[in-house]
Amino acid sequence: MSGQSSGDPSNAGLVFGHVELRLNERRLLVDGQTVALGSRGFDLLQTLVKWRERVVSKDELLEQVWPGLVVEENNLQVQISGLRRVLGAAAIVTVPGFGYRFSLASGPAEVLTANSHGQVFQPQPQFMGLTARVLVADDNKVNRLLLCRSLELMGHEVSSANNGREALDLLRRQPFDLLLLDLAMPELDGFGLLQLRADDAALREVGVIVTSAIGGVAPVARCIELGVEDFLHKPVDPYLLKARVDSSLNAKRQRDQQREALRRLMPAGPSAARRLEDVTVLVTRVQGLERLALEPEQVQAALSDWCTLIFDAVEGRGGEVARFSGDGLTALFRSPQAALQAAQDMEELLRGFNEERQMLELAAISAGIGLARGRVVACSASSGSRAAYACIGEPVLRAEQLAAACSGGGQFFLMDEGLPDGLKR
Numbered sequence: 001m002s003g004q005s006s007g008d009p010s011n012a013g014l015v016f017g018h019v020e021l022r023l024n025e026r027r028l029l030v031d032g033q034t035v036a037l038g039s040r041g042f043d044l045l046q047t048l049v050k051w052r053e054r055v056v057s058k059d060e061l062l063e064q065v066w067p068g069l070v071v072e073e074n075n076l077q078v079q080i081s082g083l084r085r086v087l088g089a090a091a092i093v094t095v096p097g098f099g100y101r102f103s104l105a106s107g108p109a110e111v112l113t114a115n116s117h118g119q120v121f122q123p124q125p126q127f128m129g130l131t132a133r134v135l136v137a138d139d140n141k142v143n144r145l146l147l148c149r150s151l152e153l154m155g156h157e158v159s160s161a162n163n164g165r166e167a168l169d170l171l172r173r174q175p176f177d178l179l180l181l182d183l184a185m186p187e188l189d190g191f192g193l194l195q196l197r198a199d200d201a202a203l204r205e206v207g208v209i210v211t212s213a214i215g216g217v218a219p220v221a222r223c224i225e226l227g228v229e230d231f232l233h234k235p236v237d238p239y240l241l242k243a244r245v246d247s248s249l250n251a252k253r254q255r256d257q258q259r260e261a262l263r264r265l266m267p268a269g270p271s272a273a274r275r276l277e278d279v280t281v282l283v284t285r286v287q288g289l290e291r292l293a294l295e296p297e298q299v300q301a302a303l304s305d306w307c308t309l310i311f312d313a314v315e316g317r318g319g320e321v322a323r324f325s326g327d328g329l330t331a332l333f334r335s336p337q338a339a340l341q342a343a344q345d346m347e348e349l350l351r352g353f354n355e356e357r358q359m360l361e362l363a364a365i366s367a368g369i370g371l372a373r374g375r376v377v378a379c380s381a382s383s384g385s386r387a388a389y390a391c392i393g394e395p396v397l398r399a400e401q402l403a404a405a406c407s408g409g410g411q412f413f414l415m416d417e418g419l420p421d422g423l424k425r
């Protein structure tokens with residue numbers, strides 16, 4: 001097995017990029033530093049790693065981690081969320097209705113590689129869930145090769161074009177997740193390609209990061225107007241490149257998830273607005289965060305952890321995310337009972353999350369949830385290169401009001417009177 005140390009098999013260490021699991025020592029190392037895990041957390045990680053070639057059911061995990069004990073499924077979700085905070089959100093994939101799968105690619109990280117200009121590229125951990133198809137468009141052969149090499153070391157599938165016209169042809173023939181675009185190119189320059197992209201709905205789905213030596217504010221502003229997600233000045237720093245690429249791909253995947261959720265709810269596709277006659281709307285929003293004396297980085301970390309929890313709860317109960325704003329979420333459920341179970345899961349997950357924050361002497365995070373049932377319209381709205389999804393209807397307004405009413409009321413979630421009386425709370 002890749003990553004095993006020599007000698008006694010009991011001393012084997014399993015390596016997944018920047019993560020190492022030392023089974024005999026019951027230790028987890030991230031970037032060479034030991035990360036503290038509770039006994040249950042380590043057992044859970046060990047089980048997921050052991051069966052990483054397949055989806056592991058929740059029942060299997062409960063039996064392996066809590067043998068002979070009757071425990072609530074929420075305990076498992078709390079432990080999963082804790083591991084994701086340590087390993088990254090993409091390290092453990094939720095398969096709704098089935099279970100979880102460990103998704104980090106096995107094998108040690110590659111050694112540092114230097115190019116002819118002395119620039120050092122450090123390969124980053126490869127997350128199978130983050131592998132993407134990337135197109136590099138640059139007429140300078142050296143720049144093109146360096147960017148392609150760096151992206152390949154990140155684990156992405158990379159193609160290249162030496163001018164804008166060639167890049168446009170590739171974009172129209174093949175699916176890509178991200179385009180790295182130079183501005184000064186022959187035949188069709190970067191601005192011309194961006195203008196064509198802005199007028200083509202299919203091309204607008206491809207994220208763009210401009211890599212250019214052109215200085216000044218005006219070119220950057222023009223790129224932003226044409227829908228570019230980021231701008232990197234040459235020579236491109238490989239660490240900054242990694243951060244910007246990951247950010248762009250995460251944003252695209254979020255858009256893809258929203259589109260897929262609407263597609264499943266609306267068979268005609270998100271571009272065709274549909275009326276959903278009977279759905280249960282769940283609205284949740286973080287409350288009181290502005291009153292906490294937190295640094296911007298702490299706010300970001302808290303919201304990221306909260307998002308991991310609520311998405312896990314929604315997906316675990318078969319819900320579809322219709323709208324997401326960072327500190328708030330709207331989800332749709334076919335079954336009122338499933339919506340209620342998701343709300344209960346969120347309550348339990350947030351309780352465990354706050355217990356962990358308390359141990360770290362961090363302020364607790366509060367949230368409110370509202371549930372309402374009825375008819376809604378789900379649709380998309382777009383302008384130029386921007387697109388968003390909307391969920392409109394009285395149930396949405398009632399759920400929002402109920403979520404807000406939870407603040408200071410001592411209740412985590414409130415249900416509209418339109419939901420069945422027989423729901424099991």
